[in-house]
Amino acid sequence: MTRLFNDPAAFADEALEGFAAAHRRWVRPVTGGVVRAGGTPAGQVAVVIGGGSGHYPAFSGLVGRGLAHGAAVGNVFASPSAQQIRSVARAAHAGGGVLLMYGNYAGDVLHFGQAAERLAADGVEARTFAVTDDISSAAPEESAKRRGIAGDLPVFKAAAAAAEQGLPLAEVLAVAERANARTRSFGIAFSGCTLPGADHPLFTVPEARMAVGLGIHGEPGIGEEALPTADEAARLLVTHLLAELPDGVTAPAGERAAVILNGLGSVKYEELFVVYRKVAELLGDAGVEIVDPEVGELVTSFDMAGVSLTLTWLDDRLEELWRAPADTPAYRKGAFGAPEAEAVARPADGTGTVADEPADEALPDASEDSRRAAGTVLAALTAIAGTVDTHVEELGRIDAVAGDGDHGIGMQRGATAARQAATTAYGLGAGAGTVLTRAADAWADKAGGTSGALWGSILRALGTTLGDQEAPSADRVAAGAAEASAAVRRLGGAEVGDRTMVDVLVPFADTLSAATASGLALAEAWDRAAGAAESAAAATAELLPRKGRARPHAEKSLGTPDAGAHSLALITRAVHGVLLPHSPNQH
Amino acid sequence: MTRLFNDPAAFADEALEGFAAAHRRWVRPVTGGVVRAGGTPAGQVAVVIGGGSGHYPAFSGLVGRGLAHGAAVGNVFASPSAQQIRSVARAAHAGGGVLLMYGNYAGDVLHFGQAAERLAADGVEARTFAVTDDISSAAPEESAKRRGIAGDLPVFKAAAAAAEQGLPLAEVLAVAERANARTRSFGIAFSGCTLPGADHPLFTVPEARMAVGLGIHGEPGIGEEALPTADEAARLLVTHLLAELPDGVTAPAGERAAVILNGLGSVKYEELFVVYRKVAELLGDAGVEIVDPEVGELVTSFDMAGVSLTLTWLDDRLEELWRAPADTPAYRKGAFGAPEAEAVARPADGTGTVADEPADEALPDASEDSRRAAGTVLAALTAIAGTVDTHVEELGRIDAVAGDGDHGIGMQRGATAARQAATTAYGLGAGAGTVLTRAADAWADKAGGTSGALWGSILRALGTTLGDQEAPSADRVAAGAAEASAAVRRLGGAEVGDRTMVDVLVPFADTLSAATASGLALAEAWDRAAGAAESAAAATAELLPRKGRARPHAEKSLGTPDAGAHSLALITRAVHGVLLPHSPNQH
Known part of the structure; x- marks a missing residue:
């Protein structure tokens, strides 16, 4: 050990x-x-x-x-x-x-x-x-x-x-x-x-x-x-x-x-x-x-x-x-025939130097509507980090059944970093879209692993859809969720039925789109979508593994929900709590 | 593991x-x-x-x-x-x-x-x-x-x-x-x-x-x-x-x-x-x-x-x-500046070649008396190997209390190799001295470790003292044991009271010398010496460890005899069994 x-x-x-x-x-x-x-x-x-x-x-x-x-x-x-x-x-x-x-x-x-x-x-x-x-x-x-x-x-x-x-x-x-x-x-x-x-x-x-x-x-x-x-x-x-x-x-x-x-x-x-x-x-x-x-x-x-x-x-x-x-x-x-000193430390590609760190990008301007929504986004990211903290051991235990048991700590690293980056960006005057994309990069960077990449994609898709100008209407949020759902399927190569977070994200996004299209307010629509996510996560425990999987890690033992699916359901529910008080103004 | x-x-x-x-x-x-x-x-x-x-x-x-x-x-x-x-x-x-x-x-x-x-x-x-x-x-x-x-x-x-x-x-x-x-x-x-x-x-x-x-x-x-x-x-x-x-x-x-x-x-x-x-x-x-x-x-x-x-x-x-x-x-x-090929595979010291193996030494001539005694020596070495086989696990357990637990298998390798070498030498017509020195080399070579070196010295001292010409009288055997006792103390740097095999070998050799000097036949004298060895081995379990020891390994837990002391006592007793039927003729 x-x-x-x-x-x-x-x-x-x-x-x-x-x-x-x-x-x-x-x-x-x-x-x-x-x-x-x-x-x-x-x-x-x-x-x-x-x-x-x-x-x-x-x-x-x-x-x-x-x-x-x-x-x-x-x-x-x-x-x-x-x-x-x-x-x-x-x-x-x-x-x-x-x-x-x-x-x-x-x-x-x-x-x-x-x-x-x-x-x-x-x-x-x-x-x-x-x-x-x-x-x-x-x-x-x-x-x-x-x-x-x-x-x-x-x-x-x-x-x-x-x-x-x-x-x-x-x-x-x-x-x-x-x-x-x-x-x-x-x-x-x-x-x-x-x-x-x-x-x-x-x-x-x-x-x-x-x-x-x-x-x-x-x-x-x-x-x-x-x-x-x-x-x-x-x-x-x-x-x-x-x-x-x-x-x-x-x-x-x-x-x-x-x-x-x-x-x-x-x-x-x-x-x-x-x-x-x-x-x-x-x-x-x-x-x-x-x-x-x-x-x-x-x-x-x-x-x-x-x-x-x-x-x-x-x-x-x-x-x-x-x-x-x-x-x-x-x-x-x-x-080697030639001494090591012959290697050159710097590229000769015309630029002369290479920065270890990509330079900070300038913060895009944001409308007042988007700034207000950015506050809600920050609250949501804070709630996500809190929920992940609360459930970190449970997520690790679930993941250990079929994986390497690090889903909890990976999610914790990612959610914490996302909250921090969002706080910084919000403090600098960023709009909702930029707060989300900064949080996305931080999550992917610090969490590592599969879940880090996928959560980075989810937040990035949401941020790109929301942007920094228009007020994020319920329809726009649902469109962002649909983008996120598509991005995760594209990146992860998984489909519904593969017993991954896709099994949860797709019904969540679909339910959210249907509910907002039917005229429900965001909080109510999100509540319905979160319910769909919870049912879907529970169902990942009962599906048979599918043959010929693209992900070598992903064969799950029956009776245990997929850890990534479970954490997504927890997070959608946590975000609902943030949306509630704002929902009357946001329809 | x-x-x-x-x-x-x-x-x-x-x-x-x-x-x-x-x-x-x-x-x-x-x-x-x-x-x-x-x-x-x-x-x-x-x-x-x-x-x-x-x-x-x-x-x-x-x-x-x-x-x-x-x-x-x-x-x-x-x-x-x-x-x-x-x-x-x-x-x-x-x-x-x-x-x-x-x-x-x-x-x-x-x-x-x-x-x-x-x-x-x-x-x-x-x-x-x-x-x-x-x-x-x-x-x-x-x-x-x-x-x-x-x-x-x-x-x-x-x-x-x-x-x-x-x-x-x-x-x-x-x-x-x-x-x-x-x-x-x-x-x-x-x-x-x-x-x-x-x-x-x-x-x-x-x-x-x-x-x-x-x-x-x-x-x-x-x-x-x-x-x-x-x-x-x-x-x-x-x-x-x-x-x-x-x-x-x-x-x-x-x-x-x-x-x-x-x-x-x-x-x-x-x-x-x-x-x-x-x-x-x-x-x-x-x-x-x-x-x-x-x-x-x-x-x-x-x-x-x-x-x-x-x-x-x-x-x-x-x-x-x-x-x-x-x-x-x-x-x-x-x-390296120069290629590896510049090193030469063979020494240029005038000999031209180096043998990996030291050449076999010729077998010395032996008297009829010594040939007869060589049969007894072979029987004794066979008894030793048998006793060690019987007690191999017990010796390992005792050694594991304070050492690395390999005394039993080391003794087994050594005693087996000694018996084999003695059988070969006896078959080629060797006298008692040469049977013992061949057995000594084999024991030290195959057993390794401290006990291998010490047992090699014991057999070598006995063999050198007995030689291949004269009949091994009881006095001569006792003199060989005294030589062995001196050789082990010299090589191992241990003295009586250090809780090693020396605590057993010294009283064994001293008792054997005193008993033969008083006119006892070899078997009877050996019996008395083996008794002294057994008492001494048991006593190694009760002595306090001595400070400032030369041997980093040798601090023993109280209540357990030293493994080397114990095996020596077992072996002296086993050899006595071989000497018994011959004792009337060997005084």
């Missing part, structure tokens, strides 16, 4: 600070993460990786020559926000464009995708790439839905080594695609980690048993078996990986492979070596030539007891990239 | 095999451990490190350019045998002599000391050096008695970097002495590791508490305190180390220090970074300049949950050596 921390809420930030202090030779901290201390060489594609904290050396430990140019570092097991990613990417960018790389998790897909859009708006060419190596997380015909585990390393490294060779962005992306297509991982686990401040592990496995195919955040595995000997474990891992060869590899014999035997945290080095001994023997028996194997802790999950095997099937090009030198805090290999 | 293994008795060997398979770029396996794949450059002092398994990357992970030239790898938590160390040292030697380096533990001191003597006999100049960085393990005025923990790394590295610069053996040793004198560590722990095949941890700490000053094998700490925050833990570690500055450092302000924050296995990277953040701040406040800090797992204890802080107070020379490049499986730093 994690025992040494101060304030659990500050854990990830403090860890990043200590990491940067210990590794000044390689990295320098920027808002949202770290970049190479020596900067990105002018014109080179910047490979910016990232993900939640708790997986060290993924992700910050892999920044340095021959590997990543920067890492965006999220909260514990939560994606960095789009804002963090954008900040790191801007600091790493040196005129050659940016490739954003991450493991395939819903929150990361959302935030990195949004960051790429914002970078494009900033004039920075950006592409995204999600690693999908874990064969246990989806069937071969749905391999794009697989999550990324220790295969992150060889895929990141292939792309970064190609960038180091001076290839343009499109070709670096093509290398990432090829490396990912030829990379497969499979894992087993014996116990879950205990997060900072938590008093029990994310999951447990009965004594003398093991979970097969488990994810690195405690996502359910595909089965449970008796605890194997080291040799049996090796055989299980190798057998699974040899059973699914990538396109273009017809048989293992005569092939070359990069091999990574990865410890998740508490399966220690000597154990890994005992397992590797048999892995090497079995791959040798199958005729596979092992190239530069790695046995150690490369993608961890705090002190989770587990181990995974990764194979990257190499062609000549991938072998060259895998063998290329790297010099990072946690991964060093070979030696 | 350690979950992935095959036969627990084969764990260390299989781990070493897997380690070597994964790291062919750096190391090649030899009997007893590994040496650099590229060999030792001609004429360079070879730094050979070593210790028990279970501490990876100590010790095999630290072999490579800029660091060790070879590592002797013992069984789990047991010193490598003198034979293993000699074998590795001979393979690493390239004409410049050998510096044997290890942490200061009784078993390691014994085996490395014996190895140095054997190397000298082989014509290889060898020196030994024990690292003593753990300030919690003895008072400042007894600093030579302190054990070695994570301070191993900077002391090994300083000496190895000096060797890399071409310094002669005496100067490399002087560098080791200076680095060790300026290196201090202090640790805390929350739970012990569970060894392969064991079903409970070596020690436990009550929930929400921590042990202060604990050793890396579960040796008792100096106190227990409430679980701290990360910042409090940092303050505790820094305060202890700043309270004991080395000679020549009057105040921390203005000094430079290499800093190592070492995780023992289950305190993971992000936790270490949170602690390091405060360590760096506190050292900065004290005016200490931190040079090339290391935060990670460098000397582990399987999955023990603990952390230690090490400071090496640098002068210009030590800073140069600390900053020097290194390229090993687990520790890489900087870059």
Whole structure:
């Protein structure tokens, strides 16, 4: 378990600070993460990786020559926000464009995708790439839905080594695609980690048993078996990986492979070596030539007891990239011909400098009507933060049934930050729309994770619809809710029936639109919509899981409502309390 | 806990095999451990490190350019045998002599000391050096008695970097002495590791508490305190180390220090970074300049949950050596000017080759009397192995009270190997003396640890005294026991009253001598001596621990006999059973 921390809420930030202090030779901290201390060489594609904290050396430990140019570092097991990613990417960018790389998790897909859009708006060419190596997380015909585990390393490294060779962005992306297509991982686990401040592990496995195919955040595995000997474990891992060869590899014999035997945290080095001994023997028996194997802790999950095997099937090009030198805090290999000082700290793209922080945008003018409505918005955001505070443990408990249990603290971070940003914007004279968009950015930035991205979208859609000029009529609020509903479906890739917050948001927005269209005042219409939201949230506990889900995290246990759906219902009800006294004036 | 293994008795060997398979770029396996794949450059002092398994990357992970030239790898938590160390040292030697380096533990001191003597006999100049960085393990005025923990790394590295610069053996040793004198560590722990095949941890700490000053094998700490925050833990570690500055450092302000924050296995990277953040701040406040800090797992204890802080107070020379490049499986730093291929694989000391294995010595001739006695010796060794088999769990349980619980399996490995070697030698026609000396070497080689070295000495002393010519009279056997008693006291540095096997061996040998001198037949005399041994073993449970002990391991809990004393008493009784039928003929 994690025992040494101060304030659990500050854990990830403090860890990043200590990491940067210990590794000044390689990295320098920027808002949202770290970049190479020596900067990105002018014109080179910047490979910016990232993900939640708790997986060290993924992700910050892999920044340095021959590997990543920067890492965006999220909260514990939560994606960095789009804002963090954008900040790191801007600091790493040196005129050659940016490739954003991450493991395939819903929150990361959302935030990195949004960051790429914002970078494009900033004039920075950006592409995204999600690693999908874990064969246990989806069937071969749905391999794009697989999550990324220790295969992150060889895929990141292939792309970064190609960038180091001076290839343009499109070709670096093509290398990432090829490396990912030829990379497969499979894992087993014996116990879950205990997060900072938590008093029990994310999951447990009965004594003398093991979970097969488990994810690195405690996502359910595909089965449970008796605890194997080291040799049996090796055989299980190798057998699974040899059973699914990538396109273009017809048989293992005569092939070359990069091999990574990865410890998740508490399966220690000597154990890994005992397992590797048999892995090497079995791959040798199958005729596979092992190239530069790695046995150690490369993608961890705090002190989770587990181990995974990764194979990257190499062609000549991938072998060259895998063998290329790297010099990072946690991964060093070979030696560079030229001294590190040749890298330049600043881009030569004509601008001369890169700001770590996007500059503050000016506050748009607001009408008196909108200023008055902004007061109501601030009150609503304050009520939301209060409701989330009250229910934070309940939301965590619900989420822990099927997820990683951090929905409560993520919502709390987001709602608190949104309230603070709204207070500041309101104090500066912002209208309702700007108060909401500022709150949206703060929520997404501080909450991280999937819920952070989705709540950021909800508030942003509302804010954009309301604007800073017209008085927010009930119809306009309903239109904003409809926009929010559409945005969440678009971003999250989920539909009604997938047992997510979409199941609640859609009936809420639809009911609100119908009620306001029928002439009800906002408060009354909102009351009706909140009732629909509450019914829908309760119903998420009873639906059967749908097959072929886009979100690897999202298989819920029956009988428990979806945490995101439940928190949305709570929030709609809390906001109703704010609307009530104002409703006579707002119809 | 350690979950992935095959036969627990084969764990260390299989781990070493897997380690070597994964790291062919750096190391090649030899009997007893590994040496650099590229060999030792001609004429360079070879730094050979070593210790028990279970501490990876100590010790095999630290072999490579800029660091060790070879590592002797013992069984789990047991010193490598003198034979293993000699074998590795001979393979690493390239004409410049050998510096044997290890942490200061009784078993390691014994085996490395014996190895140095054997190397000298082989014509290889060898020196030994024990690292003593753990300030919690003895008072400042007894600093030579302190054990070695994570301070191993900077002391090994300083000496190895000096060797890399071409310094002669005496100067490399002087560098080791200076680095060790300026290196201090202090640790805390929350739970012990569970060894392969064991079903409970070596020690436990009550929930929400921590042990202060604990050793890396579960040796008792100096106190227990409430679980701290990360910042409090940092303050505790820094305060202890700043309270004991080395000679020549009057105040921390203005000094430079290499800093190592070492995780023992289950305190993971992000936790270490949170602690390091405060360590760096506190050292900065004290005016200490931190040079090339290391935060990670460098000397582990399987999955023990603990952390230690090490400071090496640098002068210009030590800073140069600390900053020097290194390229090993687990520790890489900087870059070498010349390619690795310039190192030569073979020594240029005139011999042309180095054998990994010392050549078999020819079997000395034996008289008929001695051949007959050799049969009795073989029967006795067979009885010893049988007795140890029968009591292996009991011995482990007794040892676990104050030690690491491996006395039973260590004795079993040793006694089994001794019986096998004796059987082989007897089959080849060896006399009693040679059967015993072959058994002695096998016992020490396979058992490892302190008990392995001591039992090797006992059998060797008996064998040397009996020889291969004369019939072993009762007087001669008693003289052999007296030799063995003297050898164990000399090697182990313990005296009667220290609650070790010496408490049993001395009265056994004294009683045997007195009884044979008074004219008793061997069996009868032995019976009397075995009785004295049994009484003495029982008494070790009641003696108060003696202050100022030379052996860091040896503080025993009251009420439990010393495991080594107990096994010796069991063995003397078992041998008596073999002597009985022969006694009429042997007076």
